Amino acid sequence: MKADKTIAFLGAGNMARSIIGGLVQQSYPSQSIWATARSQTTLDKIPAQWQIQTTSDNKTAVQQANIVVLAVKPKQLKDVLATLAPVIVNNKPLLVSVAAGIPTSQIASWAGDNSLAVIRSMPNTPSLVGKGATGLYANKHTTQADKDFITELFATIGNSTWVEDEELLHAVTAVSGSAPAYFFLLLESMVATAKKMGLTEQDAIKLASQTAIGAGLMAQQGEYTVTELKQQIMSPGGTTEQAIQFFEQNGFKSLVNDAMEACYQRSVEMATEYK
Structure with a gap:
C-alpha cells in the first residue's frame, strides 16, 4: 500500500x-x-x-x-x-x-x-x-x-x-461482527459431544476447527452456492443427510434467524445510547 x-x-x-x-x-x-x-x-x-x-x-x-x-x-x-x-x-x-x-x-x-x-x-x-x-x-x-x-x-x-x-452496518454486525461467537458456540457444542463419543478435547478441537476453516474457504471460492455445497455432502440415506435433517426438523434455521435478529436489534438500540 x-x-x-x-x-x-x-x-x-x-x-x-x-x-x-x-x-x-x-x-x-x-x-x-x-x-x-x-x-x-x-x-x-x-x-x-x-x-x-x-x-x-x-x-x-x-x-x-x-x-x-x-x-x-x-x-x-x-x-x-x-x-x-x-x-x-x-x-x-x-x-x-x-x-x-x-x-x-x-x-x-x-x-x-x-x-x-x-x-x-x-x-x-x-x-x-x-x-x-x-x-x-x-x-x-x-x-x-x-x-x-x-x-x-x-x-x-x-x-x-x-x-x-450506514444502517446496513447493523446487518454487518449480525452477520460478521458478532458472528465469530456463533461459530465458537457451535464448535463448543461439537467438541463436548465428540468427547462423549470418546475423542479427546484436543483432537476434537483440531478436527472441528479445521473443518470450519475448510468449509469457509470452499464457500469463499464461489464456485457453488452454500446450498449446493451442503447438498454435495448429503448422500441419500447417509450420515450427513441424517444430521442435516435433524437440524432442520428441530428449527435450526429459525433459531439462527431469531438470534441474528436479536443481534441486529441490539445494534440499533446501541446507536441511540451515545447521542
Whole structure:
C-alpha cells in the first residue's frame, strides 16, 4: 500500500494492535504510525520491535496525522473528540471509527465539524490472526482515494466489504461482527459431544476447527452456492443427510434467524445510547 500518510491510533487495545501489526507486516513506515493510550501498561503491550511512535497525549499524535483511527471504547469517544476538536478542525484528518454503534454524523459533530470525512468500520475478532471480515461505510465527505486507502488498510488484517447505507452496518454486525461467537458456540457444542463419543478435547478441537476453516474457504471460492455445497455432502440415506435433517426438523434455521435478529436489534438500540 502507498505509505504516504501518517496514521494515529487513539487507543492501543487488541483491535488497534492487530491493525498496526498488519501495517508493520506490510512494511508500512514505523515512523508514520502513532498509537496512544492513557495507560503505559497498555502501550507496553505494543511489541518493541515494531518501533512505532507511542504517547499518552492524544493531541501530539493527532497533530501529526492524516488519518486518525478512533479505537477507544464507545462510551469514551465523545469526551476524547471534544478534547481534540480544535486540532481536528484545524488539520481535518480522515477519521476512521472502530467504535461500535456511533453514527458518522455524531462522530463529526463531536469532533466539531460536520463536514469532516468519516469512515465507520465494523471489524471482527479474527482480525487478530489476519483473517478478519470488516464492514465499512464512508460519509459523503469522504473521497474515493480515502476509501481506497482504507480498503488497503483493512486488507492487512483480512478482507472488507463497503456498504452504501450506514444502517446496513447493523446487518454487518449480525452477520460478521458478532458472528465469530456463533461459530465458537457451535464448535463448543461439537467438541463436548465428540468427547462423549470418546475423542479427546484436543483432537476434537483440531478436527472441528479445521473443518470450519475448510468449509469457509470452499464457500469463499464461489464456485457453488452454500446450498449446493451442503447438498454435495448429503448422500441419500447417509450420515450427513441424517444430521442435516435433524437440524432442520428441530428449527435450526429459525433459531439462527431469531438470534441474528436479536443481534441486529441490539445494534440499533446501541446507536441511540451515545447521542
